[in-house]
Amino acid sequence: MLRFKAVEETLGREPVEVPEPMGRPSDYYGLYVFNREKMFKYLNKSTYDALVDAIDNQKALSREVADSVAAGMKQWAIDMGVTHYTHWFQPLTDGTAEKHDGFIEYDGKGGVVEEFSGKLLIQQEPDASSFPSGGIRSTFEARGYSAWDISSPAFILNKTLCIPTIFISYTGESLDYKTPLLKALNSVNNAATAVCQYFDPNVKRVTAYLGWEQEYFLVDEALYNCRADLMLTGRTLMGHESAKNQQLEDHYFGSIPLRVEAFMRDFEIECHKLGIPCKTRHNEVAPNQFEVAPIYEEVNLANDHNLQLMTVMNNVARRHRFRVLLHEKPFKGINGSGKHNNWSLGTDTGVQLFAPGKTPQANLQFITFVANVMAAVYRYNALLKASIISATNQHRLGANEAPPAIISIFLGKQIGELVDKIIKSPSREALNLATKSGLDLHVFQVPELLLDNTDRNRTSPFAFTGNRFEFRALGSSANCASAMIVINAVVAHQLMEFKKNVDVHIAKGVSKEDAIFTEVQKLLIESQPIHFDGNGYSDEWREEAARRGLDCETSAPLMYDSYISDATVDMFAKTGVMTQSELIARNEVKWELYTKKIQIEARVLGDLVLNHIIPVATRYQSVLIDNVFKIKNLFPADKVEAIARQDMDEIEEIASHMQAIKQNAAAMVEARKVANRITCEREKAIAYHDTVEPYMEEIRYHVDKLELVIDNEMWPLPKYRELLFIK
Ligand code: ADP
Ligand code: MG
Numbered sequence: 001m002l003r004f005k006a007v008e009e010t011l012g013r014e015p016v017e018v019p020e021p022m023g024r025p026s027d028y029y030g031l032y033v034f035n036r037e038k039m040f041k042y043l044n045k046s047t048y049d050a051l052v053d054a055i056d057n058q059k060a061l062s063r064e065v066a067d068s069v070a071a072g073m074k075q076w077a078i079d080m081g082v083t084h085y086t087h088w089f090q091p092l093t094d095g096t097a098e099k100h101d102g103f104i105e106y107d108g109k110g111g112v113v114e115e116f117s118g119k120l121l122i123q124q125e126p127d128a129s130s131f132p133s134g135g136i137r138s139t140f141e142a143r144g145y146s147a148w149d150i151s152s153p154a155f156i157l158n159k160t161l162c163i164p165t166i167f168i169s170y171t172g173e174s175l176d177y178k179t180p181l182l183k184a185l186n187s188v189n190n191a192a193t194a195v196c197q198y199f200d201p202n203v204k205r206v207t208a209y210l211g212w213e214q215e216y217f218l219v220d221e222a223l224y225n226c227r228a229d230l231m232l233t234g235r236t237l238m239g240h241e242s243a244k245n246q247q248l249e250d251h252y253f254g255s256i257p258l259r260v261e262a263f264m265r266d267f268e269i270e271c272h273k274l275g276i277p278c279k280t281r282h283n284e285v286a287p288n289q290f291e292v293a294p295i296y297e298e299v300n301l302a303n304d305h306n307l308q309l310m311t312v313m314n315n316v317a318r319r320h321r322f323r324v325l326l327h328e329k330p331f332k333g334i335n336g337s338g339k340h341n342n343w344s345l346g347t348d349t350g351v352q353l354f355a356p357g358k359t360p361q362a363n364l365q366f367i368t369f370v371a372n373v374m375a376a377v378y379r380y381n382a383l384l385k386a387s388i389i390s391a392t393n394q395h396r397l398g399a400n401e402a403p404p405a406i407i408s409i410f411l412g413k414q415i416g417e418l419v420d421k422i423i424k425s426p427s428r429e430a431l432n433l434a435t436k437s438g439l440d441l442h443v444f445q446v447p448e449l450l451l452d453n454t455d456r457n458r459t460s461p462f463a464f465t466g467n468r469f470e471f472r473a474l475g476s477s478a479n480c481a482s483a484m485i486v487i488n489a490v491v492a493h494q495l496m497e498f499k500k501n502v503d504v505h506i507a508k509g510v511s512k513e514d515a516i517f518t519e520v521q522k523l524l525i526e527s528q529p530i531h532f533d534g535n536g537y538s539d540e541w542r543e544e545a546a547r548r549g550l551d552c553e554t555s556a557p558l559m560y561d562s563y564i565s566d567a568t569v570d571m572f573a574k575t576g577v578m579t580q581s582e583l584i585a586r587n588e589v590k591w592e593l594y595t596k597k598i599q600i601e602a603r604v605l606g607d608l609v610l611n612h613i614i615p616v617a618t619r620y621q622s623v624l625i626d627n628v629f630k631i632k633n634l635f636p637a638d639k640v641e642a643i644a645r646q647d648m649d650e651i652e653e654i655a656s657h658m659q660a661i662k663q664n665a666a667a668m669v670e671a672r673k674v675a676n677r678i679t680c681e682r683e684k685a686i687a688y689h690d691t692v693e694p695y696m697e698e699i700r701y702h703v704d705k706l707e708l709v710i711d712n713e714m715w716p717l718p719k720y721r722e723l724l725f726i727k
């Protein structure tokens with residue numbers, strides 16, 4: 001029985017015809033990007049050379065060069081039918097921000113001309129007073145400015161020229177994700193290059209790479225529009241499990257429905273035009289859940305591309321009458337969505353630092369970097385967790401589908417054994433390491449292609465996967481920069497310390513190899529507690545992790561505290577990524593955002609239960625009551641009991657759920673009132689977590705029970721079974 005016109009509409013909806021792209025992907029790839037090919041075409045030779053030099057060697061652009069770049073960029077954009085430009089930045093709220101300005105200016109002769117100067121390209125002052133700054137900019141000094149990040153190319157999105165920028169306050173504090181990310185990448189480059197030079201003095205630069213895997217759900221637009229909770233909070237605040245969901249495991253890698261495939265093709269073509277190298281697509285575990293992954297790129301560019309992709313997906317989905325859900329946990333009882341971050345370091349000499357090499361020398365370098373990553377992740381495990389937690393991702397972590405709210409590292413059998421051997425060895429000699437050729441050590445002879453796919457632990461939040469680490473705890477809606485700032489900064493910090501310690505040994509006359517070995521061994525021993533190859537979803541692991549002293553905090557507002565611990569402040573100061581005042585300000589924003597998200601959810605839930613659920617439950621209850629009265633009129637008293645019993649039980653059941661809902665909804669309002677009076681953002685967020693959220697679960701429980709008893713035709717919201725199965 002179809003309860004909604006919307007359901008009827010969505011069934012049998014044909015795939016939208018995707019217009020054939022102009023040729024092969026290689027023909028239109030990067031069409032909307034001001035890449036080197038366009039630079040070469042639109043800039044004169046000296047401007048082109050100066051710009052490329054500035055990009056490659058991280059130099060500032062002179063005003064003169066900037067003017068000529070702007071002129072060329074404007075011409076390209078106009079040729080592409082563009083009329084507006086915007087600085088495109090990443091505020092501390094979700095997503096990206098943009099303020100469009102037209103190219104038009106008065107020409108002084110009564111008409112207009114298109115103008116775009118180097119000044120406008122390089123710097124802009126958006127009226128940014130309403131972006132959260134954690135108090136860094138009090139409103140009377142509201143000015144913040146955005147400045148071009150030349151390492152990420154300008155691009156055209158929906159006929160607007162977008163210039164990737166950092167966003168900082170007038171006094172220089174970062175108000176975004178990109179600024180500290182660039183600083184962290186710079187820091188890891190310097191620190192890793194210095195360590196690489198022990199092995200190869202030719203190394204001049206180390207680049208961090210990121211390959212993200214974006215998970216998402218699709219929902220039919222008509223049904224989405226019937227769910228105020230999805231529209232306003234991104235997730236269903238109520239809804240009983242569908243009888244069939246993911247238990248048959250028939251969705252993962254299953255064949256992609258035609259409607260969905262048409263959508264994927266469409267948005268991938270748009271992404272390719274933006275130079276986003278989308279490569280992999282597949283169904284995920286939950287019904288209606290999918291994944292897209294590109295080829296990995298340099299971290300800053302990869303992250304810009306991920307943010308662009310999310311925008312493109314949202315836009316293209318509408319053409320196909322879908323909505324993309326990027327929320328981490330849109331549906332209860334089935335998997336949520338994450339965004340795995342595959343992260344690695346590589347040198348300008350072509351060495352992947354997390355890939356075992358062919359020679360023992362290369363493998364000493366490999367294990368050096370692995371040991372430093374382990375130590376960094378161990379020491380800052382609480383901070384790494386703080387970098388991925390949010391009001392939305394908290395529903396996913398630890399729900400037996402994603403790593404628990406505990407950070408550990410999976411190494412796999414071979415690397416695990418190698419680490420054990422090194423730890424147990426009393427000296428480098430004892431491992432038979434010292435031979436005539438210096439480092440001909442069989443212990444470091446790791447086969448080059450070592451990990452087959454069976455040796456992959458899906459339950460680990462931070463897994464070694466052959467030539468990279470896969471940080472799996474990120475939420476699907478996150479800005480990857482948050483985690484990438486932390487991982488690159490803590491590893492940079494660790495490598496700096498490592499270098500210092502090794503140099504002390506060398507200064508005392510110890511050989512370089514011995515010095516490195518000693519320090520590597522020390523780090524591996526120290527970071528043993530973070531190494532865990534077992535089942536991260538098990539209860540035993542939670543207990544074991546607590547014994548090992550790993551951070552097991554489960555409250556998001558409290559996790560944020562590790563951003564302002566002494567060790568974190570020191571680490572970010574030494575790496576030059578963030579100052580203490582920036583950290584404090586950013587935490588204010590995190591707590592505030594947390595509170596607001598829960599506040600919105602609580603309000604939406606309150607509205608839905610009082611305006612949708614209770615009235616319908618009352619209506620159905622009176623149908624039953626009416627029926628009982630009629631039975632009483634119709635039958636002799638001794639028969640009434642038998643005939644009306646079930647209805648009467650149901651009337652009572654409905655009454656008790658309704659009562660529980662009303663009581664909890666009223667109590668939740670009270671809890672919110674109390675929390676709202678708290679002025680300290682941290683305390684307020686804690687209050688929302690501890691005293692408001694529990695009511696939401698409680699209310700949901702009773703609503704979901706009502707969904708099971710109330711007449712299907714009356715139920716006012718599309719059910720899970722209707723939302724979750726696109727044909
Ligand atoms: P899986 O789902 O099996 O983990 P995917 O193919 O979905 O793998 O995604 C793997 C991601 O890791 C891709 O984005 C890929 O480009 C990226 N990747 C591969 N090698 C590296 C590397 N050395 N550094 C960073 N990312 C990498
Ligand atoms: Mg994948």
